[in-house]
Amino acid sequence: MKKFNVVGKPVTRQDAYEKATGTALYADDYTFPGMLYGVMVRVPASHAIIDRIDYSAVAGNPAVTAIVDHNDIPAQKKVGPIKQDQPIFSWEKIVTPGDVVAMLVGQNETELLQLRDKVSVEFTALPVLTDPLKSMDPDAPRIHPQYENNAIVHYPLRKGDPEKGFAESDYIIEQTYTTQFIEHGYIEPEAVIAIPLGKAKGVKILGSIQNPHTTRKVVALVLGLPLTKVRVVQAEMGGSFGGKDDQMNILSARAAVAAVKTNRPVKIRFNREESILESYKRHPYHMHYKVGFTNEGKLKSMRIHITADGGAYASMSPFVTWRTVVQATGPYEVENVFTDVHAVYTNNPYTGAMRGFGSPQPIFAQEQIMDEIALKLGMSPLQIREINGFKTGSVTASGQKLDNHEVNLSTVINKAVEETNFVEKWQKNQKDNADVAKQLNFANDSEANQFILTKDQLIAPDKTWRKGIGLAASYRGCSLGAEGIDVTSAYLSVQLDGSAYLLCGLAENGQGLRTTFCIVAAEILGLTVDKIFYLEQDTAIAPDSGPTVASRSTLMGGGAVRNAAETIRERMVRSVADEWKVSADSITFANNTVSSSENNKSVTFADACGITYKHKENLATIGFYQAPEVSWEEETGQGSAYFTYVYGCQIAEITVNIATGQVYVEKVTAVHDPGTVLNLQGALGQVYGGVTQGVGYGIWEEISVHNGKIREMNLDQYLLPTSKEIDDITAIFIEGKDEHGAWGAKSLGEPTLELGAAAVANAIQNATGTRFYHNPINLEEILLNRKLYPEDLKRGSL
Amino acid sequence: MKKHIKFLLNGREMACEVEQNKRLLDFLREDLQLTGTKEGCSVGECGACTIIVDKLAVNSCLMLAVQVDGAEVMTVEGLMENGELSKMQQQFIDKGAIQCGFCTPGMMMSAYALIMHNPDPSVEEIKTAIAGNLCRCTGYKQIIEAVSCSCGK
Amino acid sequence: MIAQFEVLAPKTIQEALQLISGNPRAKILAGGTDVITGFHQGSSRFIDTTTLIDINHIPEMHAITETDSHIVIGAGTPFTHIVENPGVIKYFPLLAESCSVIGSLQIRNRATIGGNFINNAPCADSVPALLVYEAKIRIQSAISDREMPLADFLVKPYKTQLKPDEIVTEVILTKFDDGYKGNFYKLGRRRGVAISRLTIAVFGKVENDIITDIRIASGAVTPIGMRIAELEQKLIGKPANDDSLKEAAIELGKIILEKTGIRWSAPYKLPVMQQVCYQQLHTLVFGKE
Numbered sequence A: 001m002k003k004f005n006v007v008g009k010p011v012t013r014q015d016a017y018e019k020a021t022g023t024a025l026y027a028d029d030y031t032f033p034g035m036l037y038g039v040m041v042r043v044p045a046s047h048a049i050i051d052r053i054d055y056s057a058v059a060g061n062p063a064v065t066a067i068v069d070h071n072d073i074p075a076q077k078k079v080g081p082i083k084q085d086q087p088i089f090s091w092e093k094i095v096t097p098g099d100v101v102a103m104l105v106g107q108n109e110t111e112l113l114q115l116r117d118k119v120s121v122e123f124t125a126l127p128v129l130t131d132p133l134k135s136m137d138p139d140a141p142r143i144h145p146q147y148e149n150n151a152i153v154h155y156p157l158r159k160g161d162p163e164k165g166f167a168e169s170d171y172i173i174e175q176t177y178t179t180q181f182i183e184h185g186y187i188e189p190e191a192v193i194a195i196p197l198g199k200a201k202g203v204k205i206l207g208s209i210q211n212p213h214t215t216r217k218v219v220a221l222v223l224g225l226p227l228t229k230v231r232v233v234q235a236e237m238g239g240s241f242g243g244k245d246d247q248m249n250i251l252s253a254r255a256a257v258a259a260v261k262t263n264r265p266v267k268i269r270f271n272r273e274e275s276i277l278e279s280y281k282r283h284p285y286h287m288h289y290k291v292g293f294t295n296e297g298k299l300k301s302m303r304i305h306i307t308a309d310g311g312a313y314a315s316m317s318p319f320v321t322w323r324t325v326v327q328a329t330g331p332y333e334v335e336n337v338f339t340d341v342h343a344v345y346t347n348n349p350y351t352g353a354m355r356g357f358g359s360p361q362p363i364f365a366q367e368q369i370m371d372e373i374a375l376k377l378g379m380s381p382l383q384i385r386e387i388n389g390f391k392t393g394s395v396t397a398s399g400q401k402l403d404n405h406e407v408n409l410s411t412v413i414n415k416a417v418e419e420t421n422f423v424e425k426w427q428k429n430q431k432d433n434a435d436v437a438k439q440l441n442f443a444n445d446s447e448a449n450q451f452i453l454t455k456d457q458l459i460a461p462d463k464t465w466r467k468g469i470g471l472a473a474s475y476r477g478c479s480l481g482a483e484g485i486d487v488t489s490a491y492l493s494v495q496l497d498g499s500a501y502l503l504c505g506l507a508e509n510g511q512g513l514r515t516t517f518c519i520v521a522a523e524i525l526g527l528t529v530d531k532i533f534y535l536e537q538d539t540a541i542a543p544d545s546g547p548t549v550a551s552r553s554t555l556m557g558g559g560a561v562r563n564a565a566e567t568i569r570e571r572m573v574r575s576v577a578d579e580w581k582v583s584a585d586s587i588t589f590a591n592n593t594v595s596s597s598e599n600n601k602s603v604t605f606a607d608a609c610g611i612t613y614k615h616k617e618n619l620a621t622i623g624f625y626q627a628p629e630v631s632w633e634e635e636t637g638q639g640s641a642y643f644t645y646v647y648g649c650q651i652a653e654i655t656v657n658i659a660t661g662q663v664y665v666e667k668v669t670a671v672h673d674p675g676t677v678l679n680l681q682g683a684l685g686q687v688y689g690g691v692t693q694g695v696g697y698g699i700w701e702e703i704s705v706h707n708g709k710i711r712e713m714n715l716d717q718y719l720l721p722t723s724k725e726i727d728d729i730t731a732i733f734i735e736g737k738d739e740h741g742a743w744g745a746k747s748l749g750e751p752t753l754e755l756g757a758a759a760v761a762n763a764i765q766n767a768t769g770t771r772f773y774h775n776p777i778n779l780e781e782i783l784l785n786r787k788l789y790p791e792d793l794k795r796g797s798l
Numbered sequence B: 001m002k003k004h005i006k007f008l009l010n011g012r013e014m015a016c017e018v019e020q021n022k023r024l025l026d027f028l029r030e031d032l033q034l035t036g037t038k039e040g041c042s043v044g045e046c047g048a049c050t051i052i053v054d055k056l057a058v059n060s061c062l063m064l065a066v067q068v069d070g071a072e073v074m075t076v077e078g079l080m081e082n083g084e085l086s087k088m089q090q091q092f093i094d095k096g097a098i099q100c101g102f103c104t105p106g107m108m109m110s111a112y113a114l115i116m117h118n119p120d121p122s123v124e125e126i127k128t129a130i131a132g133n134l135c136r137c138t139g140y141k142q143i144i145e146a147v148s149c150s151c152g153k
Numbered sequence C: 001m002i003a004q005f006e007v008l009a010p011k012t013i014q015e016a017l018q019l020i021s022g023n024p025r026a027k028i029l030a031g032g033t034d035v036i037t038g039f040h041q042g043s044s045r046f047i048d049t050t051t052l053i054d055i056n057h058i059p060e061m062h063a064i065t066e067t068d069s070h071i072v073i074g075a076g077t078p079f080t081h082i083v084e085n086p087g088v089i090k091y092f093p094l095l096a097e098s099c100s101v102i103g104s105l106q107i108r109n110r111a112t113i114g115g116n117f118i119n120n121a122p123c124a125d126s127v128p129a130l131l132v133y134e135a136k137i138r139i140q141s142a143i144s145d146r147e148m149p150l151a152d153f154l155v156k157p158y159k160t161q162l163k164p165d166e167i168v169t170e171v172i173l174t175k176f177d178d179g180y181k182g183n184f185y186k187l188g189r190r191r192g193v194a195i196s197r198l199t200i201a202v203f204g205k206v207e208n209d210i211i212t213d214i215r216i217a218s219g220a221v222t223p224i225g226m227r228i229a230e231l232e233q234k235l236i237g238k239p240a241n242d243d244s245l246k247e248a249a250i251e252l253g254k255i256i257l258e259k260t261g262i263r264w265s266a267p268y269k270l271p272v273m274q275q276v277c278y279q280q281l282h283t284l285v286f287g288k289e
């Protein structure tokens, strides 16, 4: 393997200084002279026809500079990445409680907040649809009357002959799994400012925006402006995890409409409650799996029915669920597969992109099923995965042969197993905890007796904590796959003093992309990272590169940066070789110098730039990277879904208090093959952060919905993991070879998050002898096999 | 209704007029334009607004500005020492403890207050000190390492 | 969103009592962790408040004093001071422990013990420990000065015997003779910063294998933190064996059911409370494994 100078070494983040000193500016840190605030007006309904909006109680109020609603929108009133179903301001219907009918705009936000309840909205309530499984019933309320029914999308996948497969199976397991709504939980709530620049120049948007180019497109559509007249600049992002996309486009459009109307800068900032109320979530899934397998543990057939709750708007549901249909069978060879994935409308909060993007849900189901099969056959979780796991040359459910990269599934699993002594611990726990399953029923059994226990149900203190260990593995397609157009560009401009400007069209979301891109450019040009100055994300400069999603940034953006840097390097080599009359091959770039082994000459990188300039070569370029061909057959779900894949395995070690249902997570061991690790410290940070979110998904985090309304409105009820929840995390990388991107650097952000809940669920089974099918596996789930919710939405009820 | 207050802010004496119903967080961010201190929940759960008042870490969203009358206040802007990064700031940078950075100011304030009282904290003590500072990005591990390495040892 | 009000900062208890007397729209501001979030969420309990009387500048309000027989904690003492106080740790370890798991460090640095039980939320974590120690409180107004057991002071959720012109000034704890042991257990959904699902404090004495004294108090599972006197009576005098403890735990379930009826959380909380009670009594009697 090539020796690197910068790649894979610890490198300080580009933006760390500002962030460590409190000088980094996030959207809400900006104020402008004459700036106004926009405050949302909502309706206390989940599904209703808007009959009349009466502003008379606030219209004359001096605190209200302007009232903005759908009448102020000059062009397109509804937007959306795939289906244009989401209004900037609702005027016909309310389809979920987060909907906004108008915005009060004025200088004093506090006064506006007090005034907003005075706007009177007359509405006719409609039946509320909250159960996604009922949304396709003939008599289900129609969420969007313009569509024929409540279907957002349906993906079939058909391979082989599932019925024949079941007939050839020795065993069949059938099971239903469910997962919950999840809040992204970025610590910075949404904030954006729109600044009017006058008729000739349009409007500038500055905000906590994940994909500035998408925001630009939406704002331009809404205002009826050409793209060039909407300039979107990204403020420092206080976390996103996929959550600051659609929602920020909508908020940007609202602010922009108000800014144009008032001709003053308008800021919208959400508090936490409002953020949770309106922003989209991770999809809850209802998953039915039927799996046939032989006595030898070979998977024969799978039939999978999945319904994703898309909530009130389509948002990214079609993309999210497409990943699901590709990966639903997990990293295992299955000859016969029948999968149907549906996403449907309900009146629940809408769901869209979130880190994981359609994979954490099926992994929660399918990795538990693998353990169930192992238990049924008396095998270990390792054996069953060895028998069925992908190897080089394996064929996926969509008929894709995995032969263009190192298929490292068994490598990552074996490493994790070795590291934790998994098999031995798992077998010991299985034996030690054989008595638990029966005891664990005490709460349910007590129901008949008014919840009063019997003496033999009481558990002694020394028997109460049980150890469990659980494993989960996955494969994950890199980048957008056949679901989107996959190209990126990067701008690189080397200056005559040897420093360089760099900007990739893929925006930083807080995960450290800027640093990674600088590393790539620095490596190729033989520079130290500090020589590269990463420009502010601005749609006026950066080329559109599609969204920062699907963990595609390192791979795709890295590819474009590499292309740009190589182009410049070639030009420099040409010029220097010519100047020195040496062969191009003899020239090397390292440590800010350019040398030739032929004449043993070496000059500073800056001087080499001077030579290149003198040779009339352009020191600036736009690099480009195009994803290799992929394909997809809509009717059969067959094709080369993604051009390459990554592999991961996580093992969770926990203890469960079988008298209370408390789960303490002691250790998570995460082994990932992300391809080449470009930025070691950044990669470690992605693992620790992803594991923590994944475990949070499995145990504590849940948005529950009552009649369309959310119960957990702030961080006192929506429980993010604190510093005390996971005792330790170990991260290990296996750097598998791949020809794509920058030296085969692939993805890491999402694979780290998708495994935690499944690993924890398997560990809980190991500790309790009981399997839990409904995420999150919280206190009540463990003891009662169900969730408990207060009847009303009031806080603090017992 | 405004009230006159005097206090020490990052070592500088301050004398200000402040609305009595203003939260300390808003006073810092809006009146004094010290935007390093962040707001993430407004109810004491996230810790993004953490500052140090009279040597103790507190949530500035749960205090009124008038309450710092006569007190000694430190915010993230006061961490630099003679225009240089303090050891803790450097450690946060070096250990990769910063991703999106939104939790960082509050996190460093909690950690700084801990080290003022306990120059050699254990990992458990560090975890306890920052349990009221939510970080969604890092999983805390590199933060704990950074705090650990900021101590005298 | 915080309404208009003025903030007064008296330097002595007398001054504070004068300020609050005859001003029904005034409220005490201690740590502010309930008051200020209450304002933020537009809670009805604070809607009429026009004056806040900040007691943080009154030294007696946050002093902890120890005599041979007592420890007196100023009602305005933040939890951090209580948790770190050597006298409290030595003589009232359950109080130190329960205060140490309240909120986050930032909360404990501000939130006061008085505010905790005056707010009287079901999940006020300092209450069960105070109840098993039979804490008394001192309540003063410009014209009165009375003491009462905390147990009597707490009426129902978010309601106490406090009159509008009164301030709670002290929490008075009487030291115990040797031989008493106790345990406190808080069950939350998370390990860090958690609202209690249920809490229990048990405290008692075993002599010659007989339970000669026992006190049991619960929080979060009962409408407010409370002693379970009926159960204590039944246990006292019983042999300190596994069977009595099991009986007691089950009895606790019945008593709580009677007090609360079947709430939405009952299918979880009631059986678990019996488990936790059994385990805590077990540890009290037989020691830790």
Ligand SMILES: Cc1cc2nc3c(=O)[nH]c(=O)nc-3n(C[C@@H](O)[C@@H](O)[C@H](O)COP(=O)(O)OP(=O)(O)OC[C@H]3O[C@@H](n4cnc5c(N)ncnc54)[C@H](O)[C@@H]3O)c2cc1C
Binding pocket: B043, B044, B045, C027, C028, C029, C030, C031, C032, C033, C034, C035, C036, C037, C055, C075, C076, C101, C102, C103, C104, C107, C110, C111, C112, C113, C114, C115, C116, C117, C118, C119, C123, C124, C125, C126, C162, C166, C167, C168, C169, C193, C194, C195, C196
């Ligand atoms: C993030 C967070 C986490 C929390 N976690 C926990 C937890 O784990 N366990 C728990 O028990 N609690 C928890 N709480 C609540 C806890 O902080 C409060 O109950 C606290 O103890 C109240 O004290 P305070 O000094 O802040 O009261 P304040 O908010 O100042 O006052 C509360 C009430 O009591 C009155 N009052 C206060 N002192 C006096 C006095 N001396 N005389 C007369 N009236 C008085 C006030 O007027 C007000 O009505 C949490 C709160 C937050 C914000």
Ligand code: FES
Binding pocket: B038, B039, B040, B041, B042, B043, B044, B045, B046, B047, B048, B049, B050, B059, B060, B061, B062
């Ligand atoms: S904003 Fe103060 S704790 Fe979240």
Ligand code: FES
Binding pocket: A187, A238, A239, A510, B097, B098, B099, B100, B101, B102, B103, B104, B134, B135, B136, B137, B138
């Ligand atoms: S670094 Fe993003 S929240 Fe901590």
